Amino acid sequence: MNTSDSSLPNQVIEATGLIKRYRELTAVNGITFSVTKGELFGFLGPNGAGKTTTMKMVQCVSPRSGGELKIFGEDPEFSGRNIRKRIGVVPQETNLDPDLSVFDNLVMYARFFDIPKSDAEKRALSLLEFFELEAKMDTIIEKLSGGMKRRLHLARSLMNNPDLLILDEPTIGLDPQARHHIWEKLLKLRAEGHTIVLTTHYLDEAARLCDRLVIMDHGNILVEGSPDELVRAYIGMDIVETDNTDEVSRYLNLMNISFEIGGETIQIRTDKPRELANILMDKFQGIRVITRPGSLEDVFLMLTGRRIRE
Numbered sequence: 001m002n003t004s005d006s007s008l009p010n011q012v013i014e015a016t017g018l019i020k021r022y023r024e025l026t027a028v029n030g031i032t033f034s035v036t037k038g039e040l041f042g043f044l045g046p047n048g049a050g051k052t053t054t055m056k057m058v059q060c061v062s063p064r065s066g067g068e069l070k071i072f073g074e075d076p077e078f079s080g081r082n083i084r085k086r087i088g089v090v091p092q093e094t095n096l097d098p099d100l101s102v103f104d105n106l107v108m109y110a111r112f113f114d115i116p117k118s119d120a121e122k123r124a125l126s127l128l129e130f131f132e133l134e135a136k137m138d139t140i141i142e143k144l145s146g147g148m149k150r151r152l153h154l155a156r157s158l159m160n161n162p163d164l165l166i167l168d169e170p171t172i173g174l175d176p177q178a179r180h181h182i183w184e185k186l187l188k189l190r191a192e193g194h195t196i197v198l199t200t201h202y203l204d205e206a207a208r209l210c211d212r213l214v215i216m217d218h219g220n221i222l223v224e225g226s227p228d229e230l231v232r233a234y235i236g237m238d239i240v241e242t243d244n245t246d247e248v249s250r251y252l253n254l255m256n257i258s259f260e261i262g263g264e265t266i267q268i269r270t271d272k273p274r275e276l277a278n279i280l281m282d283k284f285q286g287i288r289v290i291t292r293p294g295s296l297e298d299v300f301l302m303l304t305g306r307r308i309r310e
């Protein structure tokens, strides 16, 4: 498949002190980030963090309230139309046309971009092949599985050969097989040179896919880096996870070992996981103890807390 244009500036998105206010609510509170050509960049954050609001400003469908924003080196305030033509979007909710076949969904969509019909048909066929949907080309939308619909959305977002692909929760609600299938396709697209920005609540998805990511909360960017960098910087050590009982927490306090409580479990960061696990298992009969490396999920919970967001 055709990759992004080599004349594209190296910074596909540049945001400096970007702000979005909805009346008295500041949804995005002066964030600064940039996305480089060919990167797969993630936005993570609890509900209401400001991810979708940021994506809407990047897609030029919602004006900013302050700060600077450049997409492909252009300002959405003055060049929104031009920028929109060069972006492919996969929304969180399905908005495929239920009355059309798989193939016709793609071809009709191409009309928004004034792509000649014969070119659109060729491109639709090649994208259906890429997303392994060619056998379904005449099928109507309601007969597709959730995973197929997501793949078709992805195919549709690429009909205009965009320079930037924006995916809002690309694998939400899919089973593990379908998620892995989508991941494989996204990694292929990245390998071909596409610039991809995604939002996700799945930390394993972000860890596996993203070159770099930001974690947002309350309209601010808390951290930015590659998944490995963030785990090294914020967790650094292995984790011993055990049952949250009064006896265990009393013992850890007595031994001056710091720990975090996450519902039914206690997590302890340690550079001697085996030793600590053995001590706990010796001391507390029948207790469940596991050791594991620190993960992006640990970073996320450490930075954004465990309080449920509505």
Ligand SMILES: Nc1ncnc2c1ncn2[C@@H]1O[C@H](COP(=O)(O)OP(=O)(O)OP(=O)(O)O)[C@@H](O)[C@H]1O
Binding pocket: 022, 025, 027, 045, 046, 047, 048, 049, 050, 051, 052, 053, 054
């Ligand atoms: N059109 C709007 N009018 C008023 N407030 C809004 C509007 N859109 C979003 N908000 C508010 O802005 C804040 C950020 O919302 P946003 O949808 O960007 O968060 P998010 O990180 O994408 O969350 P989620 O993970 O739930 O999709 C929230 O408090 C939300 O209620």
